[in-house]
Amino acid sequence: MTGETVLALRGVSKRFGAVQALTDIELEVRAGEVVALVGDNGAGKSTLVKAIAGVHQPDEGTIEWQGRSVTIHRPQDAQHLGIATVYQDLALCDNLDVVGNLFLGREIRRFTILDEVAMEKRSRTLLNTLSIRIPSVRIPVASLSGGQRQVVAIARALIGSPKVVMLDEPTAALGVEQTAQVLDLVERLRDQGLGVILISHNMADVMAVADTVAVLRLGRNNGVFDKERTNQEEIISAITGATDNAVTRRQARGTEGSP
Amino acid sequence: MTGETVLALRGVSKRFGAVQALTDIELEVRAGEVVALVGDNGAGKSTLVKAIAGVHQPDEGTIEWQGRSVTIHRPQDAQHLGIATVYQDLALCDNLDVVGNLFLGREIRRFTILDEVAMEKRSRTLLNTLSIRIPSVRIPVASLSGGQRQVVAIARALIGSPKVVMLDEPTAALGVEQTAQVLDLVERLRDQGLGVILISHNMADVMAVADTVAVLRLGRNNGVFDKERTNQEEIISAITGATDNAVTRRQARGTEGSP
Amino acid sequence: MPKGGVNAPVPVAPEATPAVDPRLLVRQEGVKGYLGEFRRRVTSGELGSLPVVLALIIIWAVFGSLNSSFLSAQNLSNLSQQIVGTGMIAIGVVFVLLLGEIDLSVGSVSGLCAAIFAVLNVTHGVNQWVALLSALVGGALVGLIQGLFFAKVGVPAFVVTLAGNLGWNGLMLQVLGASGTVNLSGKDIVSRLYSTIYGEQAAAYGAAAVGVLLFLGASVLDARRRQAAGVPSRPVLDIALRTVALAIIAFLAAYTLNQYKGLPLALLIFLIFIVVLDFVLRRTSYGRQVFALGGNIEGARRAGINVSWIRISVFTICSTMAAVGGLFLAAQIQSASQTSGGGNLLMNAIAAGVIGGTSLFGGRGSTWSALLGALVIGSIQSGMNIQGLSNAIQFMITGAVLLAAVVVDSLARRTQQAAGRA
Amino acid sequence: MPKGGVNAPVPVAPEATPAVDPRLLVRQEGVKGYLGEFRRRVTSGELGSLPVVLALIIIWAVFGSLNSSFLSAQNLSNLSQQIVGTGMIAIGVVFVLLLGEIDLSVGSVSGLCAAIFAVLNVTHGVNQWVALLSALVGGALVGLIQGLFFAKVGVPAFVVTLAGNLGWNGLMLQVLGASGTVNLSGKDIVSRLYSTIYGEQAAAYGAAAVGVLLFLGASVLDARRRQAAGVPSRPVLDIALRTVALAIIAFLAAYTLNQYKGLPLALLIFLIFIVVLDFVLRRTSYGRQVFALGGNIEGARRAGINVSWIRISVFTICSTMAAVGGLFLAAQIQSASQTSGGGNLLMNAIAAGVIGGTSLFGGRGSTWSALLGALVIGSIQSGMNIQGLSNAIQFMITGAVLLAAVVVDSLARRTQQAAGRA
Amino acid sequence: NESSGGGGSSGSASGGAVGAVRIGLLLPETKTTRYEQFDRPLIEQKIKELAPQAQIDYYNANENATTQQTQVDTALTKGDKVLILDAVDAKSIQSSVQKAHDAGVKVIAYDRLAQGPVDAYVSFDNKKVGELQGQALVAAVGDKAGAGSIIMINGSPTDPNAAEFKAGAHSAIDGKLKIGKEYDTPNWDPNNANQEASAAITAIGGPNVVGVYSANDGMAAGIATALKAAGLSVPLTGQDAQLDGVQRILAGTQTMSIYKPFKPETDVAAQMAVTLAQGKTLDPSLVPTTVTNGSGNQVPANLITPIVLTKDNIKTTVVADGLYTVAQICTPDYADACKAAGLQ
Numbered sequence A, B: 001m002t003g004e005t006v007l008a009l010r011g012v013s014k015r016f017g018a019v020q021a022l023t024d025i026e027l028e029v030r031a032g033e034v035v036a037l038v039g040d041n042g043a044g045k046s047t048l049v050k051a052i053a054g055v056h057q058p059d060e061g062t063i064e065w066q067g068r069s070v071t072i073h074r075p076q077d078a079q080h081l082g083i084a085t086v087y088q089d090l091a092l093c094d095n096l097d098v099v100g101n102l103f104l105g106r107e108i109r110r111f112t113i114l115d116e117v118a119m120e121k122r123s124r125t126l127l128n129t130l131s132i133r134i135p136s137v138r139i140p141v142a143s144l145s146g147g148q149r150q151v152v153a154i155a156r157a158l159i160g161s162p163k164v165v166m167l168d169e170p171t172a173a174l175g176v177e178q179t180a181q182v183l184d185l186v187e188r189l190r191d192q193g194l195g196v197i198l199i200s201h202n203m204a205d206v207m208a209v210a211d212t213v214a215v216l217r218l219g220r221n222n223g224v225f226d227k228e229r230t231n232q233e234e235i236i237s238a239i240t241g242a243t244d245n246a247v248t249r250r251q252a253r254g255t256e257g258s259p
Numbered sequence C, D: 001m002p003k004g005g006v007n008a009p010v011p012v013a014p015e016a017t018p019a020v021d022p023r024l025l026v027r028q029e030g031v032k033g034y035l036g037e038f039r040r041r042v043t044s045g046e047l048g049s050l051p052v053v054l055a056l057i058i059i060w061a062v063f064g065s066l067n068s069s070f071l072s073a074q075n076l077s078n079l080s081q082q083i084v085g086t087g088m089i090a091i092g093v094v095f096v097l098l099l100g101e102i103d104l105s106v107g108s109v110s111g112l113c114a115a116i117f118a119v120l121n122v123t124h125g126v127n128q129w130v131a132l133l134s135a136l137v138g139g140a141l142v143g144l145i146q147g148l149f150f151a152k153v154g155v156p157a158f159v160v161t162l163a164g165n166l167g168w169n170g171l172m173l174q175v176l177g178a179s180g181t182v183n184l185s186g187k188d189i190v191s192r193l194y195s196t197i198y199g200e201q202a203a204a205y206g207a208a209a210v211g212v213l214l215f216l217g218a219s220v221l222d223a224r225r226r227q228a229a230g231v232p233s234r235p236v237l238d239i240a241l242r243t244v245a246l247a248i249i250a251f252l253a254a255y256t257l258n259q260y261k262g263l264p265l266a267l268l269i270f271l272i273f274i275v276v277l278d279f280v281l282r283r284t285s286y287g288r289q290v291f292a293l294g295g296n297i298e299g300a301r302r303a304g305i306n307v308s309w310i311r312i313s314v315f316t317i318c319s320t321m322a323a324v325g326g327l328f329l330a331a332q333i334q335s336a337s338q339t340s341g342g343g344n345l346l347m348n349a350i351a352a353g354v355i356g357g358t359s360l361f362g363g364r365g366s367t368w369s370a371l372l373g374a375l376v377i378g379s380i381q382s383g384m385n386i387q388g389l390s391n392a393i394q395f396m397i398t399g400a401v402l403l404a405a406v407v408v409d410s411l412a413r414r415t416q417q418a419a420g421r422a
Numbered sequence E: 001n002e003s004s005g006g007g008g009s010s011g012s013a014s015g016g017a018v019g020a021v022r023i024g025l026l027l028p029e030t031k032t033t034r035y036e037q038f039d040r041p042l043i044e045q046k047i048k049e050l051a052p053q054a055q056i057d058y059y060n061a062n063e064n065a066t067t068q069q070t071q072v073d074t075a076l077t078k079g080d081k082v083l084i085l086d087a088v089d090a091k092s093i094q095s096s097v098q099k100a101h102d103a104g105v106k107v108i109a110y111d112r113l114a115q116g117p118v119d120a121y122v123s124f125d126n127k128k129v130g131e132l133q134g135q136a137l138v139a140a141v142g143d144k145a146g147a148g149s150i151i152m153i154n155g156s157p158t159d160p161n162a163a164e165f166k167a168g169a170h171s172a173i174d175g176k177l178k179i180g181k182e183y184d185t186p187n188w189d190p191n192n193a194n195q196e197a198s199a200a201i202t203a204i205g206g207p208n209v210v211g212v213y214s215a216n217d218g219m220a221a222g223i224a225t226a227l228k229a230a231g232l233s234v235p236l237t238g239q240d241a242q243l244d245g246v247q248r249i250l251a252g253t254q255t256m257s258i259y260k261p262f263k264p265e266t267d268v269a270a271q272m273a274v275t276l277a278q279g280k281t282l283d284p285s286l287v288p289t290t291v292t293n294g295s296g297n298q299v300p301a302n303l304i305t306p307i308v309l310t311k312d313n314i315k316t317t318v319v320a321d322g323l324y325t326v327a328q329i330c331t332p333d334y335a336d337a338c339k340a341a342g343l344q
């Protein structure tokens, strides 16, 4: 089902001031594969995504794109390669309306003039797909709810024709229905042969759509698991670094304490 | 287990420009009770929380605090009543460090001078409780990861001595372990006799800690359910307004399509 | 392999739900709905530039009642020319303000470019068109240099342009040389910018008619396309009302100008600049990206926008507009002097943008605010001059009126904030 | 029932994990660790005000090599007095900048307050202390009014203070009256602010010693308390190095001043203002709240901070500092004149804050930047004066040096940005 | 304080070589061209002529009184022994003059009579300038005086000298002409002057304007265009004999300017400076009169009369004195006017 490796990281390290955020990270993403990137808070997941997207430059290590080593200096570079990213902090322009944000940097034009009508039409279709209700696509995103903003950011990434899509906690703010739609979307992307990197803290979602699960811990690789040959407990203990953790304790309490 | 009503909303409505965000909302929170507020994206949950917290003024309706009708003009007013809030957009001051943010507006002083040592010590304890690793409590929150920021915001709400705590999607960005800790925390708050309003899209979490589940749909009340006498499906269909929705469809597909 | 592109990248789910929101208060059709909508906007403070227009009307009414010659055709006609210099500079400032930055060099740059033109054309006898072009290119170069320091080196725009303010002023003194003031010949293109006034009645009315028709045509075409594509469009009544309002203003202005000498070329050029640059800001990718940068730089960068290029180009536009404004100011006094670009020019140009409604914090504004702001400031000055008060009093009143003009706007915005749109 | 309060609200979970992060690069003990840390900071651009200090040293070296009298004790001593007026105003500006706002009225306010003092004391023979108090209260009132318009009515600070800039200037002309310039008596308290210079060697050295000891004492006490409480504290070596560096600067300055006339009272007062207000900003709730507002207004509001009150108070402080600066400027020329508060004063005061490293966008800065910035600007002016170039050239060079002084800082920050600390 | 700065070098002064005499030249601004175009080079030239080894430090205060006082400090630091001081603010400079005096440095008040213990004064009288402008305007308006009123456009309200021009002009005009509107123009800004004139013409009514008083040539430029736009041709004054002003006078759009023959003034100042630097007393021929300054000090002085510049005396004044060449004045645009005036 999965094709050849589109994106690979080799020994990537990144340091912020006195914090060594990433150390020697290795990662591979194949076409038609969903790689879930999981890890504790502050494990370095978002930093890794930003390094691939050209927001931060890695201090060491190389990024390989379809087998060739590439340098990604700026977000443009990543986009030109065909990497689309949904950032955890969304990074929308609050003063622009929904349409403006969706097409920012990739406006549809007619005779060099913005084709607002075409963009508006397409925005509505896109948002419907993700079954979100937004009062009007012409209101500034500043006045949207958290989930609505998140959907706008996800829809943004789908404009253009990416080869790899990176989603940093895309369903964090989403309702149950919207979450289901996004998971469906991830599966459709995979079926179309795109590589997907999905970051999530929700193990159920991860187990539902991922093919491979890569675990980061304290800025280092802490195992890559094949979905078919692992289970939730194994992954959680790789994330927390212990089999005895708050989660298991809570579960244990829940079981024994239930009336 | 639960005491008398601390906070009650009567017919609260709120309008933003051309959008009627809330219509005639009724809600009651008793001491020692966890009320889960659920609803689709854009249902008006955050708007409701902000109306209670004094960030927005409701256009109509009254807020009752311990039986008396009160007006909450500014966030200070809510704090003075004893309402602590964790906002969905966190609203931290990026330029201040973790300690600065935690104690903002409630600094510990020694002879009118800030007692940095005491504050730093207490910050560490607080953060440990929520089992988050933050490189240093002296770095600006701008450089924290999404989950780290969220934990700072949660810890913020616990300083002071609130009677009601409102948590707007507190675990959205949290790892599995941190989520478990926050759920534990919610239970401890309830056991201490505080009223808790918890907003979450995660039905498992809601079912785990809530006593009552209030559903909002398109800015209106859509039922209040007692945890003991309901189930996840009922709530989800109240949220989405249909028994046939993307979630059930996805589940159905998952079951039949599983290999 | 991924299919798609802008036209079909997303695999549309079959079960897509419609996005119409029952909570959106849709306006009723007809006049009643229109009034209701208007009432709603007034109470929630979404009035756009209406408060500034209101302030302007109050200013005019007060000065007009104090001295009848304020509202005479002659004075209004003079006013329409006097605001052009500052207004042109203010257009450039609006661009910079949209980025959330500031340009403190516009005064000096306007003086420098006027000096370049005058010295080349008058002192060295260079062809007037070459001299004009040199002045404009000079302005653009200045902006380019400042933009590079800001965007590439990362020096705060405030400091770059403050340094520029000094440096270009020094260069201007150097260019003017020892003899100082250079008189324009009075027959060159720049002098004519100010002295040309189209006296035929047809000119002013024609310009008004063209403006109104263009607006109507564009509105109708847009509404058609929208209806055809099935996206919400402006109702016919709305378009009609707006067109009528515009027509009233345009023809009233034309009538007044014709009462005196006719349509001043300076005013015409100013309006054309505003309309064209407004179009650039609102209808091109470039303009969209300028707004994006003003809203969220990091967001814009991540959206793949070339942030440095936008910044440099905006500073170049600003300085070029300063050059244009400088030429108009030189035309006004038919000379380039050592005081050119000094005095209150800088503050007036920035204030014009801000008073007209462009935010200092970026991401919100329009070139029309340059017109409105320049009109407010120009009217106050003109009214004060006609009053002929002592300077001490005049300063105080100017300050007070300036403040009052913006208080109207601020109060409207406060309602808006209370209504949650901040 | 909820128990708690600041001391025990959170039910601590028994299974709390320690928060020590293995990825935090802890500095090695000893000199080697210190150097390593320093190298790391240089490469990642976290240098604080070091680049500005570097720029200052370069400026001094260049002007000193061009003309030996630049580095003479007499010139440096004069310089240390000349920067006080602008520097005092810049301190106030720093407060406003921390909010992310701007105050364009400081120049006019400084002139107004100087005029109030001079006219009351000299023309009307009012007791000097009463006159002094009136001037300061006048400044505070101005700030209060401007703050109210900004915080309560919601007029942008830029517009309020621009209007103030005009209005207060008008009021100053009115206060000075027809006769214009008022010379101070030379024996009043304000005149003595500038003319008093403590000639005994002990004065300057004593002040330096007190400063160094205070710093050392505070550092050691703090480190002790921190160790006792078990939170990370500054290593002994670090404290020692900082104290030594401070001592070198302080005693070198004292030595230089003693070479000429001694310790100027103006400089002493300036330093005291900086230290005290720095303390207010960094060590009191009030200061914390000012920073919070500059970082995220909405966040500050939701944290229960009284936003209006902070805003009003900051504008009041700013105008009061403008009044203080105005008195020093009047002392410098022993008179209040119609040009007081005009010219480049406003731009110099704002530029001093910005060059010293206070961000225009709020939330980052310190009162020390007023000192550094005023020193940079004062040094350039003084150096230029000594060079005696024509004004055209002088303007250009001043602009270039100003830019160069900040380029150093900007390049450092760029590294920092690349290192992700933007 | 007898041991003045010249003391050290006075021994060799008798031999004609004045050692390394240092003279400070402090001028007030750059917005009018005369200071850097004429005063500075002429003074420097004359001093070099009188004392070839003298060193001259030049300062320009850029219209800022505070700057000027720091420049006095700088001059004292650098060891200047004589200051030729053109005060930005004659009144507030007093403390600096006192400071210089206390340091044994001689101060020559140049062009404007500074307060304090000044040692010598050479100038055109500011008040006299205003008077001459006023008289010229009264003469030019002539018998139209009854037919309407004039517009008065004065200099900057924050410039103390502008007040003196204004007072002088009023003393000549008041009672003879009716003043329709009067303005003080911030920063002497020509564009402001232009707007003021336009507004005044509108307010008074074009045909009722019989003349315009402009305090200097710079503002006259802006006023001339306003008059032209309103189709008026009435007398207009000026000051400083700037090149553009001379051209306007030739073209007939300006009536007069005030020409201050800089050469005599600069020569006197240079002679005074060198003499004082050598520690000698001033020759009575150099200081024929005495004036009392604002602080009550008696100052030996040399007052030079300014000249009213009109179309008729351009050739004999500014051209003859070498201020401008005919070629500079008679650019192609003004060729016809020059011929008519007999300049070419």
Ligand SMILES: Nc1ncnc2c1ncn2[C@@H]1O[C@H](COP(=O)(O)OP(=O)(O)OP(=O)(O)O)[C@@H](O)[C@H]1O
Residues within 6 Å of the ligand: A016, A017, A019, A021, A039, A040, A041, A042, A043, A044, A045, A046, A047, A048, A088, B134, B135, B142, B143, B144, B145, B146, B147, B148, B173, B175, D420, D421, D422
């Ligand atoms: N710009 C920055 N400057 C300094 N430190 C940073 C910066 N960005 C991230 N860090 C640090 O790097 C570490 C990793 O952060 P990152 O955002 O990658 O975590 P994450 O895995 O995405 O966590 P989360 O699940 O909470 O989003 C954190 O400890 C954080 O404090």
Ligand SMILES: Nc1ncnc2c1ncn2[C@@H]1O[C@H](COP(=O)(O)OP(=O)(O)OP(=O)(O)O)[C@@H](O)[C@H]1O
Residues within 6 Å of the ligand: A134, A135, A142, A143, A144, A145, A146, A147, A148, A173, A175, B016, B017, B019, B021, B039, B040, B041, B042, B043, B044, B045, B046, B047, B048, B088, C420, C421, C422
């Ligand atoms: N300041 C505002 N101005 C205009 N409309 C607003 C504003 N704030 C919220 N809204 C609108 O009100 C509706 C409810 O928003 P709210 O943030 O309360 O939703 P929510 O239930 O919290 O959703 P989510 O789960 O996505 O966070 C949305 O449609 C949103 O567009």
Ligand SMILES: [Mg+2]
Residues within 6 Å of the ligand: A045, A046, A047, A088, A168, B145, B146, B147
């Ligand atoms: Mg993250």
Ligand SMILES: [Mg+2]
Residues within 6 Å of the ligand: A145, A146, A147, B045, B046, B047, B088, B168
């Ligand atoms: Mg929400």
